[in-house]
Amino acid sequence: MNTFFQARPSSSVNVHEEIPQPWIEKYRPKSMESISAQEQTVAVLKKTIESQNLPHMLFYGPPGTGKTSTILALARELYGPKLMKTRILELNASDERGIQVIRDKVKNFARTAVSNRRDSDYPCPPYKIVILDEADLMTQDAQSALRRVIETYSKVTRFCLICNYVTRIIEPLASRCAKFRFKPLDISNTTSRLKMICEQEAVNYSPQTLEELAKLSEGDLRKAIMYLQSASKLHKKEMITSESIREIAGVVSDDLINSLVESAKSNKDETQLEEAVTKVIDSGFSAIQILSQVQDRILDDFQFNEAQKARIGEFIGQFDKYLADGTDEHLVILNLIKVISDTNE
Amino acid sequence: MSLWIDKYRPTTLENLTFNQGLSRKLKNLTDSDFPHLLIFGPSGAGKKTRILCILKELFGDGAEKIKIDQRSFETQRKKLDINIISSKYHIELTPSDVGTYDKIVFQELLTEIAQTQQIDADAKQRFKVVVINEADEITRDAQAALRRTMEKYMSNLRIILCCNSTSRIIEPIRSRCMLIRVPLPSIDEISTTLQHIASNEEIHLSKSLADKISLQSQRNPRKAILTFEVMASQKKKLNDNVEIPKVDWEQVIDDIVGKIVKTQAAETLSTVRQKIYELQSHCIPPSLILKKIALGLFTNEDIHSKAKFDIINSATHYDHRLRTGRHSIFHIEAFVSSAMSAILSTKY
């Protein structure tokens, strides 16, 4: 078969730390102390670790706020880096998670008794941890069956469910867990983390650009770090400008958005509207991005009264749904611009 | 003899003609802390060519020695086949080929790749690359299956997602990737390329004709080069007034638009239907047919501006239905009749 799939006998396992990695992995917090901005959550978790009585847990919050990092850090603090691998079972959306599979895997994992081998530097409590990442993507059926599994094995295992949308976890399951909310990071927390990375990587930055970056990342620290690496890689050692950061985030330039909205407002004929739209679409910007920037632009425009803004807003809601279902982006943006021009008349 | 489009395809980042600023930036990227990439832009912009150049930059010439295999997957209900292009260092696949079963491909294939290391001990990078085409067509479930894989196996694996738009890529995937936007090249850039080809092929091509070809190709370099090759094969001398051939199916669209503008009646609908069938039998995708008719009507000078509001509204409405429904012809026809009634209502 394909040589691509053959494994090379790996002589060098676990040189992990030395391999240069993209920054989002390189700067994943290794200990619970270094998790930014989730002080409350971390403090409560630390307390529970000390009391040796870990409950089942449910972590929820938007992407890139530290959920996965926290449970990994917690496991490391409980078992130490060596034992950690044998004490946790991670199941995520890339695993088959039909309930039968979960039951079998958890059963096998829980069955092997916790060995007496201990790392004397760590507490090593007598239970194992099952991490169910992306749990909100499990079917309702799988979730309700999971209740039994949790009960059956709760002597020897603790479960940690992780999700973005807590409302998609069925109540009977959620109520069995201690809930921990992960907040989107605010600007100052994001900037201070970025500053630390800039110093380690010798990136040339100005405080304004870091702040701009933090704003554009909307509380998602992973996104902020990814943007930072993009900016510094793509610009080698030059100073990072705020323009380049907007480009990296896929934000349409204000000029382009303005020219689009202005052409709609100035009673241009349809051929001219079409040309204005084609120009933005050919530049490769995503229609969702254009839609949201045009919306912001309209909301700030005092030349439209409230009724007009409401009318446009209603259409925008419709267009968002269209785009999510894969409707042609060019047509949708053209429709948007025609609506604005029509409303303006 | 190969087509010019292949003959003149650049294979290194330095030689990429369009968007040289972007190419220079990409060159800085090819270190070992290379991140996952999400490359997006209109079709024809040269995303694929750029990806091949990145691979070559990362791994050297070995990345160009490719082969094609077929892999089969068993599911409870059926057996799936997917084509895989691979070199020693990378593989490329189009998961949307298996429709809603795409998640299985990721679960089996990616996890398998992720858990093995580079075979070639002398490889320039420790990681392998998986190129995923049409990433915006992947189901949300399958996208979710990528999330932890992209993090957990970072030391063995990098992913390059390639798509037209990021609108349908879920947020957690977007934030795991470096975003690279590839716009269509400018008219000038395309003309320069055409003239470069012309001088290599020893054909005379004036700047103004080159501009005309580029313009008519709507900034799509692939289309421009193909058109130019057709023109060159037809005539010996290319003067500035020579007609630039339009693609057959676009002429059919022009026809349809003309008919709709001229008579808004039931018989128009049945002639239009014949033409739509004709287009479909030539593999023109239904959504493209609807779009081109809609744009043709929207920019037609004989239609009242009021009618155009309704026309563009029903274009998005029926395109949406077409994508979520099953029988595309119904939706195209429904659009055509609603366009005709919009035109009629502004006539008197």
Ligand SMILES: Nc1ncnc2c1ncn2[C@@H]1O[C@H](COP(=O)(O)OP(=O)(O)OP(=O)(O)O)[C@@H](O)[C@H]1O
């Ligand atoms: N609170 C935080 N403190 C420090 N780094 C963080 C924090 N949150 C996110 N990061 C950075 O972002 C990366 C991803 O974080 P993590 O995997 O914990 O996110 P997540 O909340 O699990 O997101 P998702 O919902 O997408 O899985 C980390 O490797 C780290 O670099």
Ligand SMILES: [Mg+2]
């Ligand atoms: Mg996570």
